[in-house]
Amino acid sequence: MTEIFTESAIHQKSPQEITALLYEGCMTNLEEAIDFINSKDYILANRKLQNANDILQRLGAGLNYDAGIIADQLDALYNYMADKIVEANLNKDVKIIKEVLRSLEEISAAWNQAMKNKTADPAAGIRKKASAYEKSVLTEEY
Numbered sequence: 001m002t003e004i005f006t007e008s009a010i011h012q013k014s015p016q017e018i019t020a021l022l023y024e025g026c027m028t029n030l031e032e033a034i035d036f037i038n039s040k041d042y043i044l045a046n047r048k049l050q051n052a053n054d055i056l057q058r059l060g061a062g063l064n065y066d067a068g069i070i071a072d073q074l075d076a077l078y079n080y081m082a083d084k085i086v087e088a089n090l091n092k093d094v095k096i097i098k099e100v101l102r103s104l105e106e107i108s109a110a111w112n113q114a115m116k117n118k119t120a121d122p123a124a125g126i127r128k129k130a131s132a133y134e135k136s137v138l139t140e141e142y
Contacts, residue, residue, distance in 0.1 A: 016115050019062065023108035026055040030085075030101045037092050049089040049097070056082045077103070 013021070029052040036045035060078040063071045081100045088096035 015062070016111075016118075019059065020108070020111055020115065022055050022059055023104060023111060026052050026059075027101060027104050027108065029055065030097050030104070034094050034097050034101075037094050037097075042092060045092065046089060049085050052100075053082050053085050056085070074107075077107070 029048045033045045033048035033052065036042070036048060056078045060075050063075055065071045081103060084096050084100050087093070088100070
């Protein structure tokens with residue numbers, strides 16, 4: 001992660017922005033683990049892979065299961081990636097880490113695109129809510 005965040009800066013982030021930061025942090029840890037394995041520094045590689053697993057655990061804990069099947073699918077995917085990271089860590093297998101990294105990059109890109117689409121016209125959501133409210137108020141009889 002290229003930016004350094006203070007505690008107050010983190011508290012000012014939306015949950016969606018924090019999720020994006022977690023994806024970035026996980027990918028950074030995986031990339032660094034690959035570098036450490038290639039340089040045969042297995043202790044630091046182990047630490048980076050453990051950090052990546054911790055982040056996946058936090059991502060899973062933050063899922064909103066009221067969102068429907070996508071939350072269940074993400075949970076299964078996070079668990080799969082966590083299992084693969086453990087396997088990669090045991091065997092110091094860069095190929096497995098790259099597989100997880102590719103999956104995470106795709107999820108992160110989709111997440112970031114969804115955030116862009118949602119913030120493209122923030123007033124649209126407000127107008128829609130206001131419109132629904134106005135319809136309900138106009139149809140009520142006094």
